[in-house]
Amino acid sequence: MRKFKTLVDEHRHKIYTFAYYCIGNREDAEDVTQEVLLRLWKNWQQIDPKCLLAWLMRVTKNACVDAIRKRQTYRNMIQSDKDGEASARAISDEVDPETAAEVSDFQQHLKWALSSLSEPYRTVVILREIQDMKYEQISDALNLPLNTMKVYLHRGRQLLRTKMKEVVRYETDS
Amino acid sequence: MKRTHETMTCSKTQALIEAYLDKELTSDQVSQIDSHLRQCSTCAEELQLAKRTCKTLRSLPVQYCSDRVKAAVLDQVRWERNNTIWKRVRAWLTHGRGLTWRPAFATAVLVALMAMVMLMSRHQQPSPTQVSQEELARAEIEVKWTLAYLGEISQRTGIIVRDEVIGPRVVAPMKKAIENVLENESML
Numbered sequence: 001m002r003k004f005k006t007l008v009d010e011h012r013h014k015i016y017t018f019a020y021y022c023i024g025n026r027e028d029a030e031d032v033t034q035e036v037l038l039r040l041w042k043n044w045q046q047i048d049p050k051c052l053l054a055w056l057m058r059v060t061k062n063a064c065v066d067a068i069r070k071r072q073t074y075r076n077m078i079q080s081d082k083d084g085e086a087s088a089r090a091i092s093d094e095v096d097p098e099t100a101a102e103v104s105d106f107q108q109h110l111k112w113a114l115s116s117l118s119e120p121y122r123t124v125v126i127l128r129e130i131q132d133m134k135y136e137q138i139s140d141a142l143n144l145p146l147n148t149m150k151v152y153l154h155r156g157r158q159l160l161r162t163k164m165k166e167v168v169r170y171e172t173d174s
Numbered sequence: 175m176k177r178t179h180e181t182m183t184c185s186k187t188q189a190l191i192e193a194y195l196d197k198e199l200t201s202d203q204v205s206q207i208d209s210h211l212r213q214c215s216t217c218a219e220e221l222q223l224a225k226r227t228c229k230t231l232r233s234l235p236v237q238y239c240s241d242r243v244k245a246a247v248l249d250q251v252r253w254e255r256n257n258t259i260w261k262r263v264r265a266w267l268t269h270g271r272g273l274t275w276r277p278a279f280a281t282a283v284l285v286a287l288m289a290m291v292m293l294m295s296r297h298q299q300p301s302p303t304q305v306s307q308e309e310l311a312r313a314e315i316e317v318k319w320t321l322a323y324l325g326e327i328s329q330r331t332g333i334i335v336r337d338e339v340i341g342p343r344v345v346a347p348m349k350k351a352i353e354n355v356l357e358n359e360s361m362l
Binding site for chain 2: 001004005008009012013014015016017020021029030033034037038041106107110111114125129130132150153154157158160161164165168
């Protein structure tokens, strides 16, 4: 139990960070974190410690996809919103009240753009650019060949750049 | 001679910008892109945007997971652990052939344990009162004084009995009677 507590303390922030940037809101990110840690409790003794981070990120990604799907299904039930991007925007358009004054528009829009990115680009970008994981760790986590992973990373950043062009154009015009 | 920027089109340049930033291109490709960027302001702006996006992404903060989540997980884990022990006991009692004998056996063991505990508590001898060394020494002195006093009393009693009872009432009359007998024999 003590060893499990150590694992929880060591990894919960990474799991939560990934879930937060993937889903875009804190409540769902906390639910996902809790779910992932409980799965870790059931399986941690069978996991090779070297592969633990990759395992956690893989489970977190799957849990995030489920959470987003559930949320979209719910939103589709209450509004006829079939545009996934609009749903993602509604989910992720959450301004952290503590930092709203400090965080630039660019960063806020980038967070939105990130959570509206499709899979697997979103996961790869978060794991590489925010979690600072190595290429090999990401390719293990997602069961992707290394070159494929790099292609996804570049493509993900390119898609983000495209989304951010509008923000830059707005900044330039204003 | 072909101008280098003609071989590197805008669409190709923009497609390679991310690899360019990650330094994953060959030196030839890098020099072609550098050359194109010097001549094409649109692509130069794209490169600046790509750099800004990358820099902002990398500066997005690590999010702090609240202690509430940790507490909820550990509570759940403790509950499951306790539940698992009970499930194993229940599974052992109810699983497999001969379902009836295991609960009966477990009950019999429990009753036997309770009976043993009750019997042991009934036959348990009270332990002697613990007395200190000081109290023992004091008691010994008191006993000695009592015995000495009793001895003194006995001696005095003996003297009194001899002098006041046996002497005048037994010895004296016997002495007088013997003296009378002797006197009578001498007169004869």
